[in-house]
Amino acid sequence: xxxxxxxxxxxxxxxxxxxxxxxxxxxxxxxxxxxxxxxxxxxxxxxxxxxxxxxxxxxxxxxx
Numbered sequence: 001x002x003x004x005x006x007x008x009x010x011x012x013x014x015x016x017x018x019x020x021x022x023x024x025x026x027x028x029x030x031x032x033x034x035x036x037x038x039x040x041x042x043x044x045x046x047x048x049x050x051x052x053x054x055x056x057x058x059x060x061x062x063x064x
Contacts, residue, residue, distance in 0.1 A: 011019075031037045 028042060032039060032042070
């Protein structure tokens with residue numbers, strides 16, 4: 001079980017990002033192991049999000 005932090009703790013952006021990456025990988029591993037999603041579905045989802053982000057970035061650039 002997670003430990004409750006009672007006092008505010010400041011962590012670096014690098015540590016926060018590293019923690020997020022580890023958490024995401026653990027969740028992905030569990031979802032695939034339990035066959036909730038397949039690796040192909042994961043890759044397809046990642047590609048879709050990447051395309052959407054690129055489209056948004058291009059739309060944003062055209063506004064400038």
